[in-house]
Every structure is written in structure tokens, then in C-alpha cells.
Amino acid sequence: MLVKFLDIAIGGLLMGGIYALIAVGFGLQYGVARVLNIAHGEFIMLGAFCTWTLFTGAGVTPLFSILFCAPFFFAFGFVTYRILFTPLRRSSESPAAFEGNSMLASFGLLFVIQNLASIIWGTPVRGYSYLAFPIHLSGAVFSANRIVTLIASILLGSAFYVFLLSTRTGKAIRAAAQDPDAAELMGVRIHRVLALCFGFGTMMAALGGLLLSMTSIMLSPVMGMQYTLIAIIVVVLGGLGNIKGCFVGGFILGLVGYLVTSAQPGLSMVAYYVIFLFLLLVRPTGLLTK
Amino acid sequence: MKILEAERLSKHFGGLTAISGLNMEVEQGAILGLIGPNGAGKTTLFNLFSGALRADTGVVRFKGHDITRLKPHRIARRGLARTFQSVKIFSRMPVMDHVRLGYLFGRLDAGEKGEADREINEILEFVGLASVRDSRGGDLILANQKRLEVARALAGRPDLLLLDELMAGLTPTEIAEAMELVKKIGRRGVTIVMIEHVMKAIMSICGRIIVLDHGLKIAEGTPEEIAQDKTVIEVYLGE
Amino acid sequence: MKTRAKTYRPFIAAITLLALLVGLPGYMSSYTVILLTNILMYVVLTLSWTIFSGPTGYISLASAAFFGAGVYVSALFSSSLPLPLVAMGGGAASFILALLVGSLTLRLKGMYFTMFTFGLVELVRNSVHWWEVNITGTVGRIILAADNTAIFYSMVAIFVAVLVVSHWITHSRLGLALQAIGESEEAAAHSGVNVTKVKTVTFAVSAFFMGASGATMSMRWTYIDPTTAFNIQFSFMPVLMAIFGGTGHLYAPIAGATVFSLLEEVLTTKFPYYYMLLFGLIMLVVIRFMPHGLEGVIETWRNREKREPSEAA
Numbered sequence: 001m002l003v004k005f006l007d008i009a010i011g012g013l014l015m016g017g018i019y020a021l022i023a024v025g026f027g028l029q030y031g032v033a034r035v036l037n038i039a040h041g042e043f044i045m046l047g048a049f050c051t052w053t054l055f056t057g058a059g060v061t062p063l064f065s066i067l068f069c070a071p072f073f074f075a076f077g078f079v080t081y082r083i084l085f086t087p088l089r090r091s092s093e094s095p096a097a098f099e100g101n102s103m104l105a106s107f108g109l110l111f112v113i114q115n116l117a118s119i120i121w122g123t124p125v126r127g128y129s130y131l132a133f134p135i136h137l138s139g140a141v142f143s144a145n146r147i148v149t150l151i152a153s154i155l156l157g158s159a160f161y162v163f164l165l166s167t168r169t170g171k172a173i174r175a176a177a178q179d180p181d182a183a184e185l186m187g188v189r190i191h192r193v194l195a196l197c198f199g200f201g202t203m204m205a206a207l208g209g210l211l212l213s214m215t216s217i218m219l220s221p222v223m224g225m226q227y228t229l230i231a232i233i234v235v236v237l238g239g240l241g242n243i244k245g246c247f248v249g250g251f252i253l254g255l256v257g258y259l260v261t262s263a264q265p266g267l268s269m270v271a272y273y274v275i276f277l278f279l280l281l282v283r284p285t286g287l288l289t290k
Numbered sequence: 291m292k293i294l295e296a297e298r299l300s301k302h303f304g305g306l307t308a309i310s311g312l313n314m315e316v317e318q319g320a321i322l323g324l325i326g327p328n329g330a331g332k333t334t335l336f337n338l339f340s341g342a343l344r345a346d347t348g349v350v351r352f353k354g355h356d357i358t359r360l361k362p363h364r365i366a367r368r369g370l371a372r373t374f375q376s377v378k379i380f381s382r383m384p385v386m387d388h389v390r391l392g393y394l395f396g397r398l399d400a401g402e403k404g405e406a407d408r409e410i411n412e413i414l415e416f417v418g419l420a421s422v423r424d425s426r427g428g429d430l431i432l433a434n435q436k437r438l439e440v441a442r443a444l445a446g447r448p449d450l451l452l453l454d455e456l457m458a459g460l461t462p463t464e465i466a467e468a469m470e471l472v473k474k475i476g477r478r479g480v481t482i483v484m485i486e487h488v489m490k491a492i493m494s495i496c497g498r499i500i501v502l503d504h505g506l507k508i509a510e511g512t513p514e515e516i517a518q519d520k521t522v523i524e525v526y527l528g529e
Numbered sequence: 530m531k532t533r534a535k536t537y538r539p540f541i542a543a544i545t546l547l548a549l550l551v552g553l554p555g556y557m558s559s560y561t562v563i564l565l566t567n568i569l570m571y572v573v574l575t576l577s578w579t580i581f582s583g584p585t586g587y588i589s590l591a592s593a594a595f596f597g598a599g600v601y602v603s604a605l606f607s608s609s610l611p612l613p614l615v616a617m618g619g620g621a622a623s624f625i626l627a628l629l630v631g632s633l634t635l636r637l638k639g640m641y642f643t644m645f646t647f648g649l650v651e652l653v654r655n656s657v658h659w660w661e662v663n664i665t666g667t668v669g670r671i672i673l674a675a676d677n678t679a680i681f682y683s684m685v686a687i688f689v690a691v692l693v694v695s696h697w698i699t700h701s702r703l704g705l706a707l708q709a710i711g712e713s714e715e716a717a718a719h720s721g722v723n724v725t726k727v728k729t730v731t732f733a734v735s736a737f738f739m740g741a742s743g744a745t746m747s748m749r750w751t752y753i754d755p756t757t758a759f760n761i762q763f764s765f766m767p768v769l770m771a772i773f774g775g776t777g778h779l780y781a782p783i784a785g786a787t788v789f790s791l792l793e794e795v796l797t798t799k800f801p802y803y804y805m806l807l808f809g810l811i812m813l814v815v816i817r818f819m820p821h822g823l824e825g826v827i828e829t830w831r832n833r834e835k836r837e838p839s840e841a842a
Binding site for chain 3: 108
């Protein structure tokens, strides 16, 4: 009985950490920078492929790749925001118009990134094996790499949480999330902060992709979209802008996915969708917001 | 006849109480003023009447029927129309089409094309927008945008019209014109409830006034009575 | 105020175009017929998308789900019913699906609606796949192929239908309500418009044509399975084409769809991923610099001509 419970609990948590991380990233982009980034999954995919390339091409262990991927993808996101979204913000007639325009712009990004990836890496699915040995925990068996990704995602999430709470930049971000105009009046350089948020969002996505690639799943240039959906659902579950909520939401979704897959493989996305629909109709602000 | 009645109406937003146990009635054909300091709950009350918000407790009755749980479009079709504090006109739509929209959807007995056009033109003349009938809503000056909101509301042949701060942002000349318009509407037989901060308008147009503060009715009476009411003076007129 | 002559000009152009199209298989190669059928498919999808998403501003990414539903109806009935009935059946199935989805999700804010439709295709694909695997036991179905010319004519008919319906809606009270909803749902509701009903019905009407095209086009494929039927590209392309072309006047989505499908035709064999990349770049440029698409540029130029007629004297 306990074994079964632990098996399910831990099995569910494993993906949950990654789900949470990508949700935090998405939440930063939509909640603060007000960009509904449909291309979020593409950054996840890029993170996964970069890790694959570094591992199979240069033998860099995935965990060390974090040192490269984190700053690289942060910069990628920051620059993208400055080039594409800041001018769009200035030219949009209203915040609502900006939300619509930025979503469409991210749509264009999706096309560009997905097809660039297809050109660079080609269509055959890829994967690699790293730390794929089994670990036994109270009678249940798990793959070591999954446990490592769980720990890594919790560490990364916590680090970011501390960053938001204690640094000046973190406080500026929280101010901008509450009220961008007031924040600007108080001296926060709002365009810079929004670009930073977007950059952090893409960084989280890429790190999520990096961790995903470690779990021995098959990588393909079109894999991103389902993770965008998962990020959206977790954000709606956990509340926009709520990091702890994203983790709770991520674990819940991970658990549901694990349970549904054990019972009826192929229906996990359907289950997520039903949850999504239920949430949107009943409590769109999230289960965990006050 | 009491065209509008509110009984023990309450509305809360999280911990904040916007309206608390309010009772009031409006006589058909009256022009009722609704005043009170900012945040008193006046617009919230209009939202409860028009169906934009649902009351937590209490009942709203319009022409004798309970409309508390009805959606805005149903309430509008029954003959209760309103304007908004922040003017909600359609910036890309021509003036004429605003009135046409109100005419076609705001009533249960829209007529044939010829009759429709005649009525639309009559309403445009009535509010004074005939000269800009083809202009887009967004191209009008504020005073005309407010006229447009009124025209759109009147197109549905309402029995009750709720005006939310019609005079806000208008010049003194425009305020005088607005006051004339309100009186004209009243003479057509439409009952009016108006939220206003422009005291001159309220005092001269309204037959009765209700004063709200923090979601409670603190006074009710004729303009003269209100002007002399000590509580009101303390809370509001003294500002 | 348009003069009488001007009002009839588009109709004359339309009838001429129609005559050309109908006579086409008589004097053009079958390659041209197939190419035109493809273009018509995209034009129909884009026009249908614009019927709902144009005036309301609700970006729907559900088109592929409705197209795919039509494809599946075709798979079920192509051997027993004639083409026109199959097409209508596909349309009807999508109409019902859209009514269901719409009634549930159209009460949501625009962004949530878009997010939900983004995954709808995946949802339907996964559900159909699971159903086929576990309940009917056949993943993948054979479709009785139809003649290329028959498919072409079917698409022409659907195209004409969409045009007529689109034009009718724009000039009807429904169109007025849609415009109002697009600008302020609250004001529209208070003017007596049943916002949810209007949105849902229009959404369903747009889905009908997508389903009908799906049912028709599938007869070129002979074999379908959930993955080929519910292909997210059919959700993305109409959005791209409508944003590029514009959504105000009737010609705009048609122009956008024609340009993009011609581009696709020319580039797809030699540079398969590059053309999609190009589309993405075009999308970015359009959003950034010409948010009302080609139509915006054309209309601005037209208005300038109107306001400052050539300095004659």
C-alpha cells in the first residue's frame, strides 16, 4: 500500500518540477510583461536541443550545460523583447491591443523558431541517455535522471524565488507585476524590467527543456507546443505570478498525468484539458489565489 | 407606479462592502438624483440594476418583475437602459449604426426598415447628432460621445434610463445643453435616475434626491430638504 | 455614399471570376485545377476564420479541429454518400462541435479563449486516436477517392457560399452586433445584444465551412488518420493569411490566402522549412509595421487619394 502510494506520489512529482519551472517562466511573460507567448514551448525545445548538441557533440554533461544555457537564453529573450515587443508596446493603441498584437507576434516567433530548428537539426527524433540507471526507493523503482531533474527544478525554482524576494531587480519585477505605471513613477525603468522578465521567462523555458532532455524523452522540433499548453494550464491552476502556486500546480498536473497514463495511456493531454476547461469556467484566477 | 424597487440590496467585493442593505424605490415618470461622495457605491448600484453585477442579497424589481438574476441584455430589452461613467461608445462604428444597434436589439418589437430609419433619424435629431450621423464614434468630441450613448440607449425605447455622470468632463455650455436634454427626455415620459456630481444640475432637474455614503442610504428627499439636511452637509456638501 | 455603379462593380467582378473558375477544368491542365483547389481551400479557411475572428477580435486557433472533423465525417461516409452530402455532413459535424466548444469557452476573456482553442486540436486528436485504438479498433481509415474535378467544383461551391454568407453577415444585424462586441462587449450587452449567443452562433457558422472543406479535401488523400486529419497547420495558416491580408473588407483575407498559398506552392518542394520560416518572418514584419495587413496599406493609400485628390488647377 505504502509502496503504491510512494510510487504514484514520486512518479507524479518527477515531471511536476519541470512543469512548474516552465509555468513560472510563462507566468513571468504573461503576468508581468503581458505577452501571451505562444512560442514558449519553442524555447523549451531549443533548450532541449542545445543540451543534446552539447552532450552528443562536445560531451558536456547536461547539468554543466546549465551554465551556458541559462545566460544564453536569458539574453536571447531579453534581446527579442527589446527588438520586437518594446516597439510594439509603444505602437499599440491600448493594453488590450498590445496583448493581442504581442500574441500574434509570438505566433510569428513560433513559426520562425520551429522551422529554424527543423532546418538546423532536421526532423528525425533524437535523444540521449544520461544517468539512466535505476534507483530503488522503498520498493519502487525510478530512473536516477528523473530524480536529479526533480531536485534541480526545485533548486532552480527556489533560487528564483529568493531572487525575487531579496534583490533590487526582484523587487522591481514584483512592483511592475502589481502596477507598471506606479512602478514607473517610483523610478523603475519599466521597459528594462519587462525585458528582463521576458528574458527570465525564456531562460526558465530553456532550463525546463534542458531538464526534459535529461529524462530520456524523444526530442523533435515540434515537441514544444504541448509544453506551452501545459505551462498555460499550470499557470491557471496555480495563479498567475504565484511561484509557489506554480509548483503546487505543476505537481498536481504531474500527478494527474502519471495516474492517467498508468490507467489509459494517450489520454493525459485530454485529462489536462478537462482540468483546464473546468478551471477556466469555475475559477479562472486559479485554485491557489486568495 | 413604482417602476424600480430595491429591497435589502447588498454587494461585497472580497472584504469590501460596496452596498449594504439598501432599500429604495423610483416612481414612474420621476427624475431621481443619486449623489454621494466618491466610492459611495453609486455606480455599483447602477451595475446591480442593469445586470452588470449580481447582488449578493436582496431583490431588484423593475415594473413589478424580479430582475435580480437576469443578464444585461434581457434587462435592456425589458426597457431599462443606461449610460456609463467612462463613455463606452464604439469608436470605429458610425454614429447612425450605434442608434441602429440600440433600435434593433434594445426592444422586442423592432419595425420594418422604413420605420426603423425614421425612428433612428428622429432620435438623432432629438439628441442633436443629426449633423454627424456618418462620423465614427471615435472622431466625436466628448460631449457628442455622451449624446451618442444617450441616443443608443433611447433607441431601445426604454421606460427607465440610468445616467451615470452624464455631465462629467463637460464645459459649462455643454452642461447647460445636457441639462436641457435630460429635461426633454423626462418630458417624453422616460423615468430617469441620474448620478451626478454637478450640484447645479441635480438641484434644478431632479424632483427627488437620494444620498449614498459607504453603501448606505443616508438621506432622501426633495432638493430643498437635502440641501438643509445636516448629515448630508457634513458628509458631502461640506467637501 | 457609393454611387450605384460603384456598388455593382464588385458583383460584376465576382460573376466574371466565377465564370472563369467554373469553366476552368475545360481549358486548364489538371495540375492547375489541383493548384486552384488548394488555393480555394486556404481562401475558404481564411474567409471562414475571418467571419468570426475578424469583427470580434477573438483569435481562434481551433480551425484545424473543425477541418479535421470534416475529414473524419468524410472517412465515415464517403463510400455511402455522394460528395455534396458528405461535404454538408462534414460542415454539420463541425457546426455542432463549434456550438459545443463555443458555448463553453466563449464566456471567457479573449486571451483564455485563444489559449483554449490552441490546445483544442491536440485534445480532439488525442481523443479520436484513443477512441480509434480502444473502441473502433481501426487507426486510420480509407477514403473513397473522388475525381479532381468534382473536388474542385465542390470547393468552388463552398467558396461562393462563404462569400455570400460573409457578405450577408457583414450587412445584417448580426454583423452590427459582432462589430459592437468587438469594441465593447459590455456596451453591446447593455444595448440588448445576447453576446454569448451571437458569438457562439457565428463561431459555429465559421466552423461549418471549415468542416465542409475538410470533408471535400480529404477525398484527395485516400488514407487518413488522426495525425493527418488534425494537423495544427490548418489552424495556423488561416491566422497568418488573415493577418497578412487584413480582415476588414472581403477582398483582404482572399488576397492574403492567395498570396501565401501561391508562395507555399512555389517554395514547398525546393525549400520545405524555409518557406514556413519566411511566413513567420513576414508575420513578424506585418505585426510590427503594418498591423492591419495589406488591406491597411491599401486603405490608407485609398483614403489619402480621397482626401487629397490630384492637384488639378
